[in-house]
Amino acid sequence: MTHPPKSSAAAPGSGVPTMPAVPPQPGPVAPAPQAPPPAVAPERAPARRTAFAEGFDQVRAAATTEPGRLRIIGAALALLVVLFGAVTAWQTNDRAAAADDVLHKSQPLSSAAADIYRYLADANTAASSGFLAGGQETAASRELYEKDIDLAAAGLVRAASNSDPDSPAARTVAELNTLLPEYKGLVERARTYNRQGFPVGGAYLRYANEKMQEEMLPKAQNLYTSENQRLRADYGDATPYPWAAIGLGVLALAGLAWAQHRNYRRTNRVLNHGLVAATATATVVLLWLVVGHTVARAGLNDSYDHGVLSLNVLHDARIASLKARGNENLTLVARGAETVVKKNAQGEDVTYDAYDYDFDKDMDTLGKGLAQASKLADDSSGKQPVTAAEGNMAVWKQRHTAAREQDDNGNYEEALKRVIGPKGATGECFDSVDDNLAKALTHEEAEFRRSAGDGLGAMTGLPVGAAVLAVLGAAGAVLGIGRRLSEYR
Amino acid sequence: MRMRGRVRTGLRGWGGVGAMAVVCALALAFVLLLPLTQSHGDGGTETGGPGVVYARQAADDDPCLDPAIKSAPEKQTLSPSSADGPTIEKIKAREGEKRKLIVGVDQNSYRWGYRNPNGGPKADLEGFDIDLVHRIAQDILGDPNAVQFKAIPTNQRIPAIQKGRVDMVVRTMTINCTRVGQVAFSAPYFKTGQQVLAPKSSAIEGYGDTLAHKKICTAEGSTAFSKLDDDKKAGRLVASADITTTVPNQLDCLVRLQLGEVDAVVTDGALAASQAAQDPTVELKGTPFTTEYYGVAMKSDADDLVRRVNQILVDYRKDTTDGWQASYDRWLSATLAKDSAKSEPPPPQYLRTS
Structure with missing residues (x-):
């Protein structure tokens, strides 16, 4: 028999707001007036009695009369419509916020991370090109290297400010920040020794390259991957159908329809203005919700399929072309200093130049990336630069083979001319591939912005509109039922 | 067969x-x-x-x-002779611009075979190996400059000879038994051995106990590494010496040494000298602890050319004014040793008969 006091203690607690009429009393006295109900409760019902149960009894009592039933129906309808509006507002607001993040936060961050990656790879390529030119290094190539390093450093600062402290991304950025000056120091030493004419300069450049390719680029790639995951998560938050809101909408409409049908059966009146208004607003909200979200979803999905996916593939292809160019240069810097032994198609061990071997791998990646980008490109202006880049790559491969042949035959100067020379060199092909990929990236970026912007636009005003309309609908339902109720007075 | x-x-x-x-x-x-x-x-x-x-x-x-x-792979060579044979006839038959000896060389080994990166396309290759090439061309074609140098990467040395892209390779190439089966070597023209390179200020005195607790750099898969590894396992090298640092090329060891990542480098004395020539703060420590020989490599069946080169080597070493000694003094004495005795191969033996 410990239950009654406990449950009755809860009852007055919940009843407190409903008793403002009671004049303020000193605290200690307060329990006194509350005491009676528990004393009464055991008398009236020895079983459990809660406030809810009492309320339910009252409702049941009210439901025996028509006005009582009408009140209940009115309250339920109003509640349902308001609930529908609230859930719609809440769910669409979440999705709109996620879509906004996609467009204005996570995609720009993912692009920024890809840029850091590219600037680093580009700096490495520029360093090796400048090194090969030796004393004849052009101011332009030197500036390109310096600019890449500066942009990478600036990108790292931005990435640091956008990542949570202690997150893996922040740690990666910190590591890259320590490696960058180390890398730069090695490149400067390589230049100095090269200018003095010591071959150890080439060894320094290879060491710098190793640092870049084995330590820095993988870290930059991690950063890029984690930003991409964030982007994907935002897409995941923005695109699912708001089933709770839709379900409630259908339920509200069904309730309104039932109430009107009941009204018709009892009174033979076809239209109850209040209920019709409520039905109309609920229908508008539901339609707006479904159509708006479907359009938004389509826009976002489009921005992912034709924007983000293409951007990722193009970024990867561009990095592959940068790496290939770096390795092509380093084949000439190393002059056979590094070799790898790999099995050929016949299963025999063959010794390859380490950098030339990597070059072939990078070109494969580039070729696959371009083929994929071409498949993903959905219009001619997106496809055109990719097709052009594929053409450049084919010429590059031909010229590379010719240059390698010269080098393998010992015509180093001729090979050098065919790689970094002013005309007919592989450098031209690389520049064209890079330019075309940059063009394709700009195009896909614009595509992404347009589609994602459309998607976000489709959700504009939906949360507020749904809330306002729901309140109006609830008012309509209450008024409609009130109209019927008044007939009983 | x-x-x-x-x-x-x-x-x-x-x-x-x-x-x-x-x-x-x-x-x-x-x-x-x-x-x-x-x-x-x-x-x-x-x-x-x-x-x-x-x-x-x-x-x-x-x-x-x-x-x-x-x-003793260095003894597997043919006796010297000045007679022309089919290979030499073919070289001499080249006409006009092409009347040149085609030689595979290194352009990356300072003081041996090297092209200054800032010299432009006209820059001549220079070094101890290059001097020898000029001498061979002088003897065979009568003009020291009748040479077409081909910069051959390390991995292309043997294929270049076998496929006839070059007449010979003069490129700090150690004579060893595996290679003897693939190409024909001349008599040795240089004696070297694995040696320790360390900063002048270092307490390391050579291959021995002073290497205790030191990090030693070697090239991957090099003779130096297998020697150190064997010696360490056999207890001939102090157990505390750390030989885990290996790099793709011996020159990379100089980079690691300068950056303070290792305390000493072990490589061919000749190449260690080439490293020392690029950095005045390091020097060769102690004496070589193995013996290796460099030879001129030619095609396996170029018997007449092998004999001719061996004859040229005999004369080259006898020549006191412009021969082996002069070249040594010019390129190597500064970093290797004033006295060339340790680098001079012993009088050659010609044990190969066919």
């Missing part, structure tokens, strides 16, 4: 008896040759003759299975 086939058939026919005979022959050859490998005997060119022939026949395709070749 036919002869080897006959030997094999014989082996099969006589079974165990034949095999035993071969083993005896091998043992005999080994015993006969042992003194030759140790003492740099004077003149005794033909002493080991029959033994060698036996041994060569018994060994299969891999010359390293032949103890005579394995222990």
Whole structure:
């Protein structure tokens, strides 16, 4: 028999707001007036009695009369419509916020991370090109290297400010920040020794390259991957159908329809203005919700399929072309200093130049990336630069083979001319591939912005509109039922 | 080939008896040759003759299975001769612009074969190897500059010779038994050995106990690394020496040394000297602790050319004004040793007969 006091203690607690009429009393006295109900409760019902149960009894009592039933129906309808509006507002607001993040936060961050990656790879390529030119290094190539390093450093600062402290991304950025000056120091030493004419300069450049390719680029790639995951998560938050809101909408409409049908059966009146208004607003909200979200979803999905996916593939292809160019240069810097032994198609061990071997791998990646980008490109202006880049790559491969042949035959100067020379060199092909990929990236970026912007636009005003309309609908339902109720007075 | 086939058939026919005979022959050859490998005997060119022939026949395709070749690969060369043969005739028959000796060289080894990156396309290659190439061209074609240099990467040295892209390779190429099976070597023109390179200020005194607790850098898969590894396992090198740092190329060791990542470098003394020439703060420590020889590599069947080059080497070393010694003084004495005695190979032996 410990239950009654406990449950009755809860009852007055919940009843407190409903008793403002009671004049303020000193605290200690307060329990006194509350005491009676528990004393009464055991008398009236020895079983459990809660406030809810009492309320339910009252409702049941009210439901025996028509006005009582009408009140209940009115309250339920109003509640349902308001609930529908609230859930719609809440769910669409979440999705709109996620879509906004996609467009204005996570995609720009993912692009920024890809840029850091590219600037680093580009700096490495520029360093090796400048090194090969030796004393004849052009101011332009030197500036390109310096600019890449500066942009990478600036990108790292931005990435640091956008990542949570202690997150893996922040740690990666910190590591890259320590490696960058180390890398730069090695490149400067390589230049100095090269200018003095010591071959150890080439060894320094290879060491710098190793640092870049084995330590820095993988870290930059991690950063890029984690930003991409964030982007994907935002897409995941923005695109699912708001089933709770839709379900409630259908339920509200069904309730309104039932109430009107009941009204018709009892009174033979076809239209109850209040209920019709409520039905109309609920229908508008539901339609707006479904159509708006479907359009938004389509826009976002489009921005992912034709924007983000293409951007990722193009970024990867561009990095592959940068790496290939770096390795092509380093084949000439190393002059056979590094070799790898790999099995050929016949299963025999063959010794390859380490950098030339990597070059072939990078070109494969580039070729696959371009083929994929071409498949993903959905219009001619997106496809055109990719097709052009594929053409450049084919010429590059031909010229590379010719240059390698010269080098393998010992015509180093001729090979050098065919790689970094002013005309007919592989450098031209690389520049064209890079330019075309940059063009394709700009195009896909614009595509992404347009589609994602459309998607976000489709959700504009939906949360507020749904809330306002729901309140109006609830008012309509209450008024409609009130109209019927008044007939009983 | 036919002869080897006959030997094999014989082996099969006589079974165990034949095999035993071969083993005896091998043992005999080994015993006969042992003194030759140790003492740099004077003149005794033909002493080991029959033994060698036996041994060569018994060994299969891999010359390293032949103890005579394995222990002294530098002696597997033909006797010198100035006579022209088919290979030399062909080189001399080249006309006009193409009347040049085509030689594979290195352009990355300072003081040996090197092209200054800032010299532009006209920059000449220079170094100890390059001097020798000019001498060979002078002798064969009458013009020291009748040479087409081809910068051959390390991995292309042997294929370039085998495919005839070059007439010869002069590129700090160590004579070893594996290569003897692939190309023909001249008599050795330089004696070197694994040596320690460390900063001048370092307490390291050479290959020995002063390497305790030091980090030593070697090139991946190099003779230096296998020697250090063997010595460490056998207890000939202090156990606390750290030999885990290996790099793709010996020159990378200088980078690691300068960056303070290692305390010492072990590589060919000749190449260590080339490293020391690029950094005045490091020097060779102690004396070489192995013996290796550099040779000129040519195609396996270019017998006349091999004999000719051996003859040129004999003359080159005799020449006191513009020969071997002068080249050594010019390129190597500054970092290797004032006295060239340690780098001069012993009087050559010509044990190869066919």
